[in-house]
Amino acid sequence: MRINPNPYPDLLNDIALTQQQINSDEQQIASGQSVNVPSDNPAAAAILVQNADATSRADQFERSIGSIQGEMQSADSTLNSVISSLQQAITLGTEGANGTVNAADRSAITVQLQGIQSQLVSLANLTYQGSYVFGGTATQTAPYVLDPTSTSGVTYQGNSNVNRVTLGNGFTLQTNLPGSQLFSAAGNSMFQSIQDLINDMESGNNIGTAVTEVGSALNYVDSQRVFYGNALNQLTAQQTYLSSETTSLAEQQNTVGGADLTVVISNLTNSQVSLEATLQTIGKTAQINLFDYIR
Amino acid sequence: MSSLNAILATALSGLTAQEGALSATTNNVANVNTPGYSREVPILETSDPVVVAPLTFGTGVTLQSIESVRDPILEAQIQQQTQTENQFGALTSALQQTQVNFTTSSDDIGTSITNFFNSINQLSTNPSDLSTRQGVLTAAVDLATSFNNTANNLSTQRQNLDLNVVQTVAQINQYSQQIAGLNAQISRLQNVGENAGTFIDQRQQAIDQLSSLVDVSVIPADNSLTLTTANGAPLVTGQQSFPLTTQATPSGLHDIYSGGNDITSQITSGQLGGTLQARDQQIPAIQTQLDTLAGNLATAVNGVQAAGFDLKGNPGTNLFTPPPANNVGAAADMAVAITDPSLIAASSDGTQGSNGNAEAMYALSSSPIIDGQSPTDYYSGVVFNVGNDVSNASAEQTASSQVLQQLQDQRASVSGVSLDEEAANMVQYQNAYQASAQVITTINDMMYAVINMTTLTG
Numbered sequence: 227m228r229i230n231p232n233p234y235p236d237l238l239n240d241i242a243l244t245q246q247q248i249n250s251d252e253q254q255i256a257s258g259q260s261v262n263v264p265s266d267n268p269a270a271a272a273i274l275v276q277n278a279d280a281t282s283r284a285d286q287f288e289r290s291i292g293s294i295q296g297e298m299q300s301a302d303s304t305l306n307s308v309i310s311s312l313q314q315a316i317t318l319g320t321e322g323a324n325g326t327v328n329a330a331d332r333s334a335i336t337v338q339l340q341g342i343q344s345q346l347v348s349l350a351n352l353t354y355q356g357s358y359v360f361g362g363t364a365t366q367t368a369p370y371v372l373d374p375t376s377t378s379g380v381t382y383q384g385n386s387n388v389n390r391v392t393l394g395n396g397f398t399l400q401t402n403l404p405g406s407q408l409f410s411a412a413g414n415s416m417f418q419s420i421q422d423l424i425n426d427m428e429s430g431n432n433i434g435t436a437v438t439e440v441g442s443a444l445n446y447v448d449s450q451r452v453f454y455g456n457a458l459n460q461l462t463a464q465q466t467y468l469s470s471e472t473t474s475l476a477e478q479q480n481t482v483g484g485a486d487l488t489v490v491i492s493n494l495t496n497s498q499v500s501l502e503a504t505l506q507t508i509g510k511t512a513q514i515n516l517f518d519y520i521r
Numbered sequence: 522m523s524s525l526n527a528i529l530a531t532a533l534s535g536l537t538a539q540e541g542a543l544s545a546t547t548n549n550v551a552n553v554n555t556p557g558y559s560r561e562v563p564i565l566e567t568s569d570p571v572v573v574a575p576l577t578f579g580t581g582v583t584l585q586s587i588e589s590v591r592d593p594i595l596e597a598q599i600q601q602q603t604q605t606e607n608q609f610g611a612l613t614s615a616l617q618q619t620q621v622n623f624t625t626s627s628d629d630i631g632t633s634i635t636n637f638f639n640s641i642n643q644l645s646t647n648p649s650d651l652s653t654r655q656g657v658l659t660a661a662v663d664l665a666t667s668f669n670n671t672a673n674n675l676s677t678q679r680q681n682l683d684l685n686v687v688q689t690v691a692q693i694n695q696y697s698q699q700i701a702g703l704n705a706q707i708s709r710l711q712n713v714g715e716n717a718g719t720f721i722d723q724r725q726q727a728i729d730q731l732s733s734l735v736d737v738s739v740i741p742a743d744n745s746l747t748l749t750t751a752n753g754a755p756l757v758t759g760q761q762s763f764p765l766t767t768q769a770t771p772s773g774l775h776d777i778y779s780g781g782n783d784i785t786s787q788i789t790s791g792q793l794g795g796t797l798q799a800r801d802q803q804i805p806a807i808q809t810q811l812d813t814l815a816g817n818l819a820t821a822v823n824g825v826q827a828a829g830f831d832l833k834g835n836p837g838t839n840l841f842t843p844p845p846a847n848n849v850g851a852a853a854d855m856a857v858a859i860t861d862p863s864l865i866a867a868s869s870d871g872t873q874g875s876n877g878n879a880e881a882m883y884a885l886s887s888s889p890i891i892d893g894q895s896p897t898d899y900y901s902g903v904v905f906n907v908g909n910d911v912s913n914a915s916a917e918q919t920a921s922s923q924v925l926q927q928l929q930d931q932r933a934s935v936s937g938v939s940l941d942e943e944a945a946n947m948v949q950y951q952n953a954y955q956a957s958a959q960v961i962t963t964i965n966d967m968m969y970a971v972i973n974m975t976t977l978t979g
Contacts, residue, residue, distance in 0.1 A: 230930045231939030232553075239926060264620050264908025265915065271623075272905035278625055279635045279897040283886075286639035293646040357649055357874055365649055365874025389876045391645045392883055401646070516944035 319437035362404035379421035534581030535957030541584035557726030559936035589718035604790040609918035611795030633667035638886035654862035672853035701762035736790030754779035816848025829866030829878025837866025
């Protein structure tokens with residue numbers, strides 16, 4: 227049978243293919259990635275797009291958690307101060323309820339209680355990064371102002387709305403409690419109880435009842451404070467979850483798109499050997515034909 | 522009875538025949554590296570014998586013809602495979618440029634979509650903060666720019682491919698003209714019974730090259746041949762060539778005409794077919810997907826904007842310029858409609874601290890707003906499609922290139938010049954020539970003897 231007398235185009239083609247393989251291997255080694263363009267593995271490329279999206283989102287959730295955490299910690303510690311102030315008011319009220327104190331003493335206590343009242347207003351008007359924390363979603367107006375015409379001694383200028391922030395796939399967290407719920411809820415109003423105590427202290431009647439009212443207001447605020455404690459715990463738990471998610475996303479990225487260097491380097495070595503062999507073949511056979519032997 | 526002169530003539534026929542055969546070998550050796558050359562073989566035949574009853578005497582050898590060795594079926598297969606190989610070659614190289622736009626980078630569309638929604642998530646934690654709002658605007662502008670750049674790159678690529686189409690058509694016309702000219706020479710030679718092998722080789726070479734450009738059907742005719750595109754548009758009929766023409770459409774791209782008929786969509790193979798496929802089908806399909814993504818995303822974001830309130834408590838206005846009807850050109854035209862960050866409608870109740878509407882906007886990132894998919898899922902589908910297009914085209918190209926190589930091997934095994942073979946032939950013809958010459962010398966001696974004998978006797 228007659229064979230192709232000119233193998234060079236084939237050999238050159240083989241060389242080109244081998245060199246292409248070498249280029250691709252070198253690119254994988256240099257980038258550490260097996261998917262450098264979508265056509266390297268279309269399905270993997272699509273997964274990697276989603277992986278990059280999920281990774282970047284998880285990073286953003288962690289940043290958002292960081293932003294919220296500060297505000298919540300600040301709110302939590304402010305509520306702590308609110309409770310201390312209320313305890314102080316109870317102490318003063320108990321002192322005033324004692325039959326031994328005279329009108330002048332009560333008047334002095336009243337002044338102290340009024341000081342606590344303004345302190346509570348100031349605490350309830352906590353701002354974090356330029357926004358009021360306890361005004362519901364009305365964050366640009368001070369939630370409480372002292373108002374002698376109001377029975378509770380203050381006017382609430384905020385609203386009762388809350389914000390929820392998405393901090394994970396399917397995980398949203400309420401990030402605020404409005405003052406209307408925390409400090410001036412009907413029947414559990416801290417400000418009402420303080421104003422009542424002040425009024426009773428001034429008049430000298432029913433001080434004991436007013437002190438009890440402040441005590442129950444304190445318990446109520448304390449029970450509401452649990453919201454922040456829980457939320458902070460949830461943030462920490464979510465952080466832990468997100469960091470493990472990021473780790474598993476990185477693992478997926480590596481499994482789907484990472485270059486298997488052992489395989490790639492071994493392929494590269496094979497390709498180089500094959501290239502050398504082809505070149506040697508051409509070098510040797512190129513010189514031989516029958517014309518060399520006729521003479 | 523045979524005479525000495527007759528024997529001399531017989532010996533001479535041997536000399537002439539071997540000389541002719543050697544010339545075929547010489548031509549083969551000379552053309553060993555000529556592309557498309559088919560080796561020639563001398564066809565030797567025994568001359569008609571002379572009958573002098575009861576004996577029959579041979580009268581030597583005749584060099585009947587010198588024929589080129591070729592296999593027409595192989596040639597046809599090679600043409601077809603050349604068309605396929607070049608079609609997918611052109612398609613692959615076009616789409617490889619396309620897919621560069623879809624590799625993950627710091628500013629590809631996928632990353633920009635993620636960054637945009639991340640900026641909204643950040644805004645959600647502090648909806649009244651102006652610098653965070655500015656972050657959303659910046660991310661929106663980056664997103665629009667990503668869409669614009671990718672869409673523009675695709676348009677530019679189509680324009681470049683269009684340029685390629687026009688050039689390829691000019692090349693096709695050149696080859697058609699060349700083939701028509703060769704047809705003329707071949708039929709002139711064949712009409713007088715000459716071997717037109719060299720011209721046939723050249724024509725075959727031109728047809729192969731034409732096949733690499735466009736899908737060609739070859740219809741052999743007596744001493745000539747007709748070429749048409751696969752769908753029947755004439756390119757060459759005998760000695761006449763029919764040039765294809767191009768004409769710009771309103772879109773700026775060129776259609777291809779044959780004698781007044783638009784045959785653009787009928788060209789499916791060869792480099793031209795692949796280029797047209799990329800220009801008119803694959804890249805437009807990707808453009809449409811990008812438009813769908815950009816348009817639906819802009820519309821959805823604007824819809825959420827309208828449902829909320831900006832920092833001043835006013836109802837939200839469009840964040841993105843509304844996309845064109847049916848989203849045609851939405852990716853190229855995508856633009857951010859506002860420059861004032863306070864106009865972002867993050868609030869759901871009109872207060873500055875509400876993030877309800879920002880949350881609603883963030884929820885778009887995982888809502889089925891683009892043909893039933895989330896923006897990122899849809900985009901990852903686009904990336905898959907692009908990668909798959911390239912990968913398929915490239916696999917087809919590799920496969921057809923291997924088949925083509927095998928076919929070319931086969932053709933070379935039939936038609937290729939082997940130097941070993943030619944060397945052996947040369948020795949063979951040389952030996953035969955020397956032997957015939959020796960016979961002539963011997964006859965000469967015999968003739969001399971006869972002449973001398975006559976002289977002595979006389």
